[in-house]
Amino acid sequence: MTKTEDISVIDAGADRFWIDMRDIIFADDRLDNARAEARDALDRIGLVAPAHVLDVGCGIGRHSRALAQLGYVATGIDQVSYYIDEARRLAEGDRPRPTFITADIVRYDGLKPGSFDAAICLYHSLGYDAAPESDLAALQRVRRALKPGGAMILDLIDPEAFSPDECRESQFEAAHGRVQRTIRVNTARDKYEIVFAPEYSPNTHYRARHRLFSADRIKELLLQAGFARTQIGEALSGSYAKGSRRMTVTAFID
Numbered sequence: 001m002t003k004t005e006d007i008s009v010i011d012a013g014a015d016r017f018w019i020d021m022r023d024i025i026f027a028d029d030r031l032d033n034a035r036a037e038a039r040d041a042l043d044r045i046g047l048v049a050p051a052h053v054l055d056v057g058c059g060i061g062r063h064s065r066a067l068a069q070l071g072y073v074a075t076g077i078d079q080v081s082y083y084i085d086e087a088r089r090l091a092e093g094d095r096p097r098p099t100f101i102t103a104d105i106v107r108y109d110g111l112k113p114g115s116f117d118a119a120i121c122l123y124h125s126l127g128y129d130a131a132p133e134s135d136l137a138a139l140q141r142v143r144r145a146l147k148p149g150g151a152m153i154l155d156l157i158d159p160e161a162f163s164p165d166e167c168r169e170s171q172f173e174a175a176h177g178r179v180q181r182t183i184r185v186n187t188a189r190d191k192y193e194i195v196f197a198p199e200y201s202p203n204t205h206y207r208a209r210h211r212l213f214s215a216d217r218i219k220e221l222l223l224q225a226g227f228a229r230t231q232i233g234e235a236l237s238g239s240y241a242k243g244s245r246r247m248t249v250t251a252f253i254d
Contacts, residue, residue: 012128012208018080021206023175024196026060033237034062037155039070040237041120044250045151047072051117054145055098056105056138057125061087064098071096075116079104106134111145119146122155122236124246127211135211139225146253152227154249155236159187159212161245176200187212218249227251 010017018025042053049071055064058076060083067074068091076098078084084102091097103110106129119142126135142152162185169182177200184193190213196206213221219230235246 008204010204010206012206012210015080015082017206017208019082020201020204021196022060022083022086024179024198024206026062027172027174031062035066035069037122037236038063038066038120041122041153041155041248042067042070042072042118044153044233044248045118045252047118047151052115054111054116054119054142056119056121056142057123058087058100059083059123061091061098061100063120063122064100065091065094068094068096068098074098075101077101077103077105077108077111105141106137108141111141113144114147116145117147117150119150119152120154121152124155124157124210126154126156127213128208132211135213136221136224139221139227143226143253148253150253152222152251154218154251156213156218156247156249157192158245158247159185159190159192159214162187164188174198185212190214190217215247215249222249222251225251226253228254 010020050073052073053067055067055074055076058064058078061076064074064076064087076087079102081102084100087100101110126138146152164187166185167182169180171178171180177198179199180197182195182197185191190211191209192212193207193209198204215232222230229252231250233248233250236248
């Protein structure tokens with residue numbers, strides 16, 4: 001049995017984490033459900049194609065591609081260059097095809113103000129940066145990129161669905177074999193940690209840590225970012241709705 005001190009822990013933020021975790025994070029069921037999730041998100045604000053939609057933290061472009069297939073003009077942005085390269089490769093034969101940008105939304109100035117009708121930020125793609133102030137900065141960037149009357153839809157883990165200091169373990173089958181998953185939640189400190197331990201790579205664990213946002217906290221941040229009002233809703237349909245303990249937050253510009 002491998003001793004703890006012999007295990008290499010790869011944290012989110014390292015390029016290797018995102019490359020090695022590609023098939024775990026973007027499992028087949030999540031790819032299959034992207035269209036239903038994208039449609040549900042935009043149905044909640046009554047946005048119809050061919051509106052312009054920004055996909056923040058787009059990963060390999062599953063929701064961006066689904067949006068384009070639904071007739072929207074989609075732009076995906078993600079700071080992981082490997083994922084953007086993969087998104088472009090997967091979308092090569094798509095017509096229409098999304099636009100993909102390699103950039104960190106927190107620091108990117110290339111989005112033209114008032115150029116999008118809506119933005120989506122799904123799969124809890126907020127709160128990974130080490131600096132807490134980056135959360136507000138990211139929301140402010142999105143707010144500036146939206147047209148008057150625009151809206152942002154966020155899919156977030158709901159901390160109120162967890163006990164104050166919860167730890168749970170599970171196993172699932174990934175593309176290359178079985179993976180042990182451990183989730184630790186500290187709601188008092190708004191901390192969420194998930195560790196993946198693939199059986200096919202016993203000497204390596206992958207760890208992602210990010211901040212959690214209560215309904216009150218995310219509302220506060222969105223109002224500070226310049227949104228006029230917010231609405232809390234249930235999890236999106238698709239893979240998010242399967243006991244994932246999530247919430248959807250919609251922020252509007254008047």
